[in-house]
Amino acid sequence: MTLALYELVGRDSARPFSPHCWKARMALAHKGLPYEMRPVSFTEVSSVENGVDRTVPVLRDGEAVVQDSFAIAHYLDVHHADRPALLGGEAGEGVTRFVESWSQRTIHPYVVSVAVLDIHAILDQPNQTFFRAKREAAFGRKLEDIQDGRTEEKLAAFRRSLEPLRATLKRQPFLGGQSPRFADYIVFSPFQWVRIVSTFQLLEQGDPIADWVERCLDLHDGAARRVPAAR
Structure with a gap:
């Protein structure tokens, strides 16, 4: 039976953008496993597989x-060893658990x-209304105030925070x-997230991390690059 992956999308069902879904999508590509994409919006997530969870x-x-x-990665390693x-x-x-914790506390915010x-x-x-209500309740601020990271100082601080990643990628082509x-x-998934939803540039040209992102985009016959960047 064909595998099926539920992925978060916006108006365009061909452009999944969730970083967590991209982790799973790249894991399936890594294994060379064909699957059926099942796109869902924010308001539909709670009904996936009879409400198995509130996330995809x-x-x-x-x-x-x-x-x-x-x-999903663990399941694929066990069942497709x-x-x-x-x-x-x-x-x-x-x-890898440490890497995930670091990424979600350093890059995602x-x-x-x-x-x-x-x-x-x-x-x-409808999903804009849902998204705004959920995020503003979680942060206690309006979306317009949450998006406060585009200053030169905050961007520079973010780039400095990536130095452990940068140092590693100077020595080897992949974290693996x-x-x-x-x-x-x-770690690639949040960079893909930004690439798909925004034209904001997180990395400078020539940064070893930027070069690694390009290598990741080309993996598995360009599986990640096939979803175009935002314009």
């Missing part, structure tokens, strides 16, 4: 339903601070070494 991605594989990108590994066993999984209005703009009217692992997809 969700993967269906026959009778199995797996929610959460990291759980004959294909290239994503995590690399218990030790690899532990280190800054992305929100520079692109939350761009995310809002790609949604239809000579070839990518799930850790690469975890």
